[in-house]
Amino acid sequence: MTALAPAASPARTPLGSSIARTLRLGVLRAGYEIRVYFRQADAIFFTFLFPVLLFGIFSVAFSGQGNIGTAPDGSGGISQGAYYLPGMAAAGILLSGVQNLGVDIANERSDGTLKRLAGTPLPVVSYFLGKMGQVLVTGILQLALLIVIARVAFGVELPTDPAKWLTFAWVFLLGIGTSAVLGIAISRLPRRGKSATAVIIPIVLVLQFISGVYLSFTMLPVWLQDVANVFPLAWLAKGMRSVFLPESFASAEAGGAWQLGTVAVVLLLWLVVGIVVSRFTFRWIRKDS
Amino acid sequence: MNNIALPDAVVSVRDLAKRYGAFEALRGVSFDIHRGETFALLGPNGAGKSTTIEILEGYRDRSSGAASVLGTDPQSGGLEWKSRLGIVLQSTGEQGDVTVRDQLAHFASLYPNPRGVDETIAAVGLADKARTRIRALSGGQRRRVDVALGIIGRPELLFLDEPTTGFDPEARQQFWSLVHQLKAEGTTILLTTHYLDEAAQLSDRAAVIAGGELVAIGAIDEIGGAEARVPLVRWTEGGTRHTERTRTPAGTVASLSARLGAEPTDLEIYRPSLEDIYLDLVRENAEAAAAEIDADGPTSPTTRPSATDPITEGASA
Structure with a gap:
């Protein structure tokens, strides 16, 4: 051990402007969180690579069934890969936010990470911003990887109309933001870090099955569609289908159209719900009663 | 409860009590810690040391009594208040996927006037491990990281909850010299430890907690009374x-x-050591408690459900 430099001055340094400080620390936290994320093999596999892997499996497994949406003479239509791409994009957004953060924060509460942070002058909002920044960056990388693999390995035709990509941008941003805040909110559910995956993964999995990610949404019974439509994933998947599927597929949707206005409204509502619930229920530690 | 603090008291506690259901973890604990002082809180496992320290750190709410830490009620301490504290918790099980240096640099950025990162790493004797991931460190080395994180913000008041658990004798000696340097800088320190030689070496005053009550308090060479030192x-x-x-x-x-x-x-x-005096105090308290239970019958509400400190997760039950 070496000697410590003597204290510069006994006078206290104030923390400074709270909003600027909160944002600055939020950016620092995001950098820290991203570094930690990519050092955790399980996070990379179950939330980062999982949708890409499933996409590959579905595309290969169902390729023998031929194209979807073909003309009566069997020509045209789109490949199985092209058909699954929007669903996997939506699933990736859900996993990056809800599953990743729900499990991650429950573990951090359990292993003492949050207790340590609670003893520092880190604002709760900076911590949230760090998590959201991590979800945004990993979500972008994940979708980029998925789209590149779809194009290069499976020859999926990507939209060329800039308007489609504009839709993609806002559906992605709204979806990833909603998914992140809902992940923070849901992290309160597991009582212990050990049970976090057991509590959160089934919720996420069921939501994916009823929301048109793995199964075509319109093949579900109407009452199940109605249940799924309460949650944001079905709308996120629909928004992604509007980007990646040909315009002719709109007629096969519930309601016979892409309904992008409703997509935006439902995602926004859930974003607000997520922010309010996170902000008011989040505690660094479970204080005793 | 705003005016309980003496002018130079960094920590003031009056009649502090903490109940978990019927179990009284703390009863009527009062003490002050003065500016620049190192104060040791001693006691067996489950005596209430960690409950006391966690109430002062703001992690637990008290059931009754008054507490002031740096002039603030710890139950409502804000970020400004936290920036003046350094907290070394009992060991935690964090993942440790960052390097020692990255972790220290990150925590330094949370404080308004932090110590130098490399200087702090050297001060806890981890200079050659600075670029090692925390998860790859030994238990004693991880504990040194905890200590480094506790002092990186240049705290006015430092909480050390069993800081040297898992240290080898050499690391303990190094830690002691670090604490002496912090004291020389004017840092006020609240220490809990099971090593009585450590308490004697580092602290100016000590208090002994047993069965949730303060059974002795005084200067380190006077605690327990003159009679006990004959x-x-x-x-x-x-x-x-x-x-x-x-x-x-x-x-x-x-x-x-x-x-x-x-x-x-x-x-x-x-000449009886602090350890002898401490063991006598704890034994007397246990005998008194046993006599009390005999008098009250076995259903006494002070009967304790477990012999260990309530741990964080368990405390939510």
């Missing part, structure tokens, strides 16, 4: 061991030697 003369005579408590051990030995007309067998003059 030296003992021991020798063997005719096959049996004799012990005599005396304020004049030299005289006792001289007269013993004269009486025997020879060198007394196995002679020793023994």
